[in-house]
Amino acid sequence: MTGNHTAFWIPGDYDNQEYDYTESRLSEIRGLMKKALTYNSSQTPYSETGVQTALQMKTDEGLYINLHEAALKDYSCMHLNLDDKNFVFESWLTPDAQGNKGYMQAPCVSPWRTVIVSDDARDILASRMTLNLNEPCAYDDVSWIKPVKYVGVLWEMITGKSAWAYTSSLPSVKLGETDYSKTKPNGYHAANTEHVKRYIDFAAANGFDQVLVEGWNEGWEDWFGRSKDFVFDFLTPYPDFDLKGLNEYAHSKGVRLMMHHETSSSIRNYERHMDDAYRLMKKYGYNAVKSGYVGNIIPRGEHHYGQWMVDHYLYAVKKAGEYKIMVNAHEAVRPTGLCRTYPNLIGNESARGTEYEAFNGNKPFHTTVLPFTRLVGGPMDYTPGIFDIKLDFLGNRPHKQVNTTLCKQLALYVTLYSPLQMAADLIENYEKHMDAFQFIKDVAVDWDKSLYLEAEPGDFLTIARKEKGSSRWFVGGITDENARTAEFRLDFLDPTKKYVATLYADGEDADYLKNPTAYRIKKGLVTAKTKLRVRLARSGGFALSLEEAMRENSKGIKKF
Known part of the structure; x- marks a missing residue:
């Protein structure tokens, strides 16, 4: 590097990328590393100056530099190790259980090493170099790959309101031997038939495609932290989950269920069951699966980002393709553009x-950094849409809060690209704010065009996107812990037409800590000549929908 650049980084780690970002000078990484290394169920940091890619930097002269890799296949994931005296980065590959970095057979190729540089941060976001360095689509027919907007029971389990497990009376489970009919239900298992029906009804009433149900299958009582090989069979439902009946009910409402395959990082076990698991999905009409890789890898000693696991993740995607199934992989290696070649890799988490x-x-x-780092390699299943910011639904139970305003949650559907988007909150929390929920119902998940109107990593973003096959546009803006005013023109609109603009913005007294759910909604007529100024609260945001004005949708609406 030519100087002591500002960097937006997470610690270099062979098993975990779910860290919060740190903004610092390169020379400060060593001193900040201990604080940056927050706990996770599987983590293997390797250096006091190691960082992960994609790494976003900014020079004192105003140049934006992005370092990453593209087309990671049959190779170990690359990290970076910094010589902080000379500001030189070394490529640092994830080793296997024996300490080797990889096994190659000629002829072969390594992944691309990518450097994106511009004096305008918006160019980093607009670059498609990482995607285009991957091979073209491997499938002749992609008609079965569809964007998905979904709901599910995830958030109530994440927050501790409900459980993945059916019973609390089993310290140990042996699949095929444990008789769940003889156990006492814990009474707060989320994936039960009646509860899931409520989510199906909500999805159908509000135009959602799918309902994700985690915790539907036997084995959750001892799945975590046991280094257990035969942990799930991905086939056998709990007694209170009617696999056949719920799928039939969902299909009768025009909705699908989304499958969940948590592997507990037992890879041999997942691969031995994979064909049967995908066949079960096809039998009951599933076309998408969320997979998870929580915990230390089995075979023991292998790492999440080593060559062996990189090969496994792609094997799972290609095998799913044989069954025309889309994959949303969580805890997998961060993407490097492979969704161009295998577009059924519809999403990844692979970040915090x-x-x-x-x-x-x-x-x-955090979310002002992700588009410059994690999303450089592909779409992210961030699961936004939390409306009960203070988590008041938990009552007196210990809990944190979401560090955004409600309107920032809306904006994330535009600023964080994904053709797979979840409305993650509880139904009852949406029912309290159905006017704001309208934006989640309306917003597209697949786009013809994306424009980056304002951008500064770590500070703010304003992004406009045009819905695929439609004249509708959506704009999202977010900021960091500082309030600001976004200013932008609507000159991307068709200059011959008028549009109905619906703005969802932070209320005048909104604040992510003091008053996060204060918002205002304003409608008005706009054109390509309109210039908008929108105030964003601290850690706030705004969301804007733009629909071509017709007689039926513009009657009585005044100029914005």
Whole structure:
């Protein structure tokens, strides 16, 4: 590097990328590393100056530099190790259980090493270099790959209101031997038939495609932290989950269930059951699965980001493709553009998502950094849409809060790209704010065009996107812990037409700590000549929908 640049970084780690970002000078990384290394169920940091890619930096002269890799296949994930005296980065590959970095057979290729540089931060976001360095689509027919907007029972389990497990009376489970009919239900298992029906009804009433149900299958009582090989069979439902009946009920409402495969990082076990698990999905009409890799890898000693696991993640995606199933992989290696080649890899988590808001919170600037780092390689299943910011539904139970305003949650549907978007909160929390929920119902998840109107990593973003196959536009703006005013023109609109603009913005007294759910909604007519100024509260945001004005939707609406 040519100087002591400002960097937005997470610690280099062979097993975990779910860290909050730190903004610092390169020379400060060593001193800040201990604080940056927050606890996770599986983590292997390797250096006091190691960082992960994509790494976003900014020079004192105003140049933005992004370092990453593209087309990671049959190779170990690359991290970076910094010589902080000379400001030189070394490529640092994830080792296997024996300490080797990889096994190659000629002829072969390594992944691309990518450097994106511009004096305008918006160019980093607009670059498609990482995606385009991957091979073209491997499938002749992609008609079965569809964008998905979904709801589910996840948030109530993440926050501790409900449980993945059916019973609390089993310290140990042996699949095929444990008789759940002889156990006492704990009474707060989320994936029960009647509760899931309520989510199906809500999805159908509000135009959602799918309902994700985690905790539906036997084995959750001892799944975590036991280094257990035969942990799930991905086939056998709990006694209170009617697998056949719920799928039939969902289909009768025009909705699908989304499958969940938590592997507990027991990879041999998942691969031995994978074909049967995908066949079960096809039998009952599932077309998408969320997979998870929580905990230390089995085979023991392998790492989440080593060559062996990189090969496994791609094997799971390609095998799913044989069954025309879309994959949303959590805890997998961060993406490097492979969704171009295998578009059924519809999403990844592979970073610190909304779930951490229920644990220790995410820094207010976190989502202003992600598009410059994690999302450079592909879409992220961030699971936004939390409306009960203070988590008041938990009552007197110990809990944190979400470090955003409600309107920032709306904006994330635009600023964090994904063709797979979840409305993650509880139904009852949406029912209290159905006017704001309208934006989540309306917002697209697939786009013809994306424009980056304002951008500064770690500070703010304003992004406009045009819905695929439609004339509708959506704009999202977010900020860090500092309030600001976004200013932008609507000159991307068709200059020959008028549009109905619906603005969802922070209330005048909104504040992410003091008054996070204060918001205002304003409608008005706009054109391509309109310039908007929108105030954002601390860790706030705004969401704007723009629909071509017709007689039926613009009657009585005045100029914005």
